Amino acid sequence: MLTKETFIQLRDFIYERTGIYFTENKMYLMENRLVNRLNELGLSSFEDYYFYLKYGNEKTKTELLNLYDAVTTNETSFFRNPQQFDAFRTIVIKDYLENGQNTTFGLRIWSAACSTGEEPYTIAIVLLELMEYLKKNIPFSIYATDISPRVLESAKTGIYSEYSMRGVSDNIKKKYFTLTKEKNYKIKEDVKKFVRFDFMNLMDQEAYRLYRNMDTIFCRNVLIYFDEKAKRKVLENLYECLKPGGFLILGYAETLHQQRYGFRPLLFPGTIIYQKG
Ligand SMILES: C[S@@+](CC[C@H](N)C(=O)[O-])C[C@H]1O[C@@H](n2cnc3c(N)ncnc32)[C@H](O)[C@@H]1O
Numbered sequence: 264m265l266t267k268e269t270f271i272q273l274r275d276f277i278y279e280r281t282g283i284y285f286t287e288n289k290m291y292l293m294e295n296r297l298v299n300r301l302n303e304l305g306l307s308s309f310e311d312y313y314f315y316l317k318y319g320n321e322k323t324k325t326e327l328l329n330l331y332d333a334v335t336t337n338e339t340s341f342f343r344n345p346q347q348f349d350a351f352r353t354i355v356i357k358d359y360l361e362n363g364q365n366t367t368f369g370l371r372i373w374s375a376a377c378s379t380g381e382e383p384y385t386i387a388i389v390l391l392e393l394m395e396y397l398k399k400n401i402p403f404s405i406y407a408t409d410i411s412p413r414v415l416e417s418a419k420t421g422i423y424s425e426y427s428m429r430g431v432s433d434n435i436k437k438k439y440f441t442l443t444k445e446k447n448y449k450i451k452e453d454v455k456k457f458v459r460f461d462f463m464n465l466m467d468q469e470a471y472r473l474y475r476n477m478d479t480i481f482c483r484n485v486l487i488y489f490d491e492k493a494k495r496k497v498l499e500n501l502y503e504c505l506k507p508g509g510f511l512i513l514g515y516a517e518t519l520h521q522q523r524y525g526f527r528p529l530l531f532p533g534t535i536i537y538q539k540g
Contacts, residue, residue, distance in 0.1 A: 265294040269309045273297070276316060277334055280327065281410060282466045282493035285334075296333045300326075331464075332413040336488065339378040341385050341423070342430035343483070344515045346533035348389050351479065351512060354529065354536065356393055356401070369402025373477045375465060375501070376409055376485035380418030380458070381427055383407035384450050386481065387457045388439055406474060408463030415460050421450035466493065471500045477509055484514035498524045502539060511537040 265273075270293060274285045285293050297312065304326070306312050316323060316330065342348060370390070374383040383405045390403050409415050428436065428448055440448040463470050465485070480501050486494045501511055502524050511526060513519070518535060519526060526537035 265290060265297075265309045269313055270294075272313050273309065273316075276313065277330070278490070278493070280466060281331065281334065281464065282489040282497065283334055284488065284490040284493070293334070297330075300329060300333055303329075328412050331410045335409075335411045335414075337378045337411060337414050339381045339484070340427050340430055341381045343382065343385075344534070345430065346531065347483070347512055347515070347536075348385065350529075350531035350534050350536050351386070351510075352389055352393055353531070354510070356390075356397075360397075360399070360401075369404065370478045371476055371506075372403060372405045373474055373480045373504070374405060374407040375463070375474075375480055375482045377407035377414075377418060377460070378409060378411075379414045379423075379427075380407065380421060380450075380460070381423070382481060382483065383418075383458045383460075384421070384439075384454055387454045388435060390457075391439075391454065392435075403457065405458045406477075407458050407460045408474075409460075410462070410464045412462060415462060418460050421455055423448045423450070465497045465500075468496075468500065471504055474504045476506050477504050478506055479510045479512065480505060481512045482514075483512060484517070486517050487514060495524075502526065505539040507539055509539045511539070513537070 267290070270285075270290045273293065278284050294309070297309065301307070301309065301312050304312070304315065306315060316326060319326065372386055374386060377383050386405055390401065394401050407418065409418075422443060423440075424447055428440075436448060439451050439454050441451060443449050463474070482497070482501060486497060489497065498519070505511065515534070519528070519537060525540050527540050529536045529538055
């Protein structure tokens with residue numbers, strides 16, 4: 264059983280490393296999520312698991328990755344909150360066509376906390392569709408990162424169930440996916456080649472160095488698990504990673520309240536996008 268004291272130790276340990284904050288009413292959720300780790304390691308108590316994490320040897324590093332897999336919530340789907348992709352299509356591309364055509368490297372887009380890949384692949388599909396519609400070539404690269412190795416592996420495989428595809432039209436399914444023997448959908452190489460997946464912990468200050476000069480950052484449905492302090496740290500870093508005038512797209516329920524971190528809110532039907540001032 265997880266005691267309150269160990270819960271607090273584990274909570275603080277997880278928070279320091281990931282930004283994810285388990286409030287006291289989430290004690291049972293934490294217990295549920297970590298019990299498999301104890302079983303797998305042959306440990307008999309949560310106290311032992313805490314000490315294993317905190318004072319372990321080299322093996323602890325691997326266990327940290329398992330811990331990240333266990334404590335993250337990875338719910339996602341293609342075209343999740345479609346108004347945000349409508350807004351992305353409208354303003355980002357308008358801005359790029361008006362101002363950015365001379366950019367040597369094309370559009371740089373980052374899906375920070377990409378989970379199993381539905382978000383970055385949706386971005387690629389939106390851009391491919393747009394290029395076809397405009398009859399223009401817009402060079403672009405998509406960087407997709409997450410803290411959970413398990414979801415990154417699944418994203419690289421790129422095979423999805425009917426449930427993940429619930430927001431996808433038949434036309435898009437036909438164009439960008441192949442049907443597997445098991446009746447799942449596999450993303451085509453023509454889309455996959457635009458997305459680069461990597462491990463990146465949003466709480467790791469150093470890691471942001473690799474993600475500079477972004478035109479747009481999607482950071483959706485992850486900051487809801489963070490407390491204010493961690494959220495602020497991430498937003499300040501994301502701000503630095505954007506080009507001047509670049510756009511930040513947060514989750515549907517995540518607005519920047521009192522503190523806007525230098526971002527200018529832009530209103531669109533059903534959504535708000537933030538622009539670096
Ligand atoms: C609910 S999913 C959101 C996926 C996608 N952005 C969306 O909106 O559909 C949240 C993701 O954030 C990731 N995550 C949590 N803490 C993180 C951190 N500190 N650094 C990077 N990713 C993190 C989780 O592993 C998970 O895949």
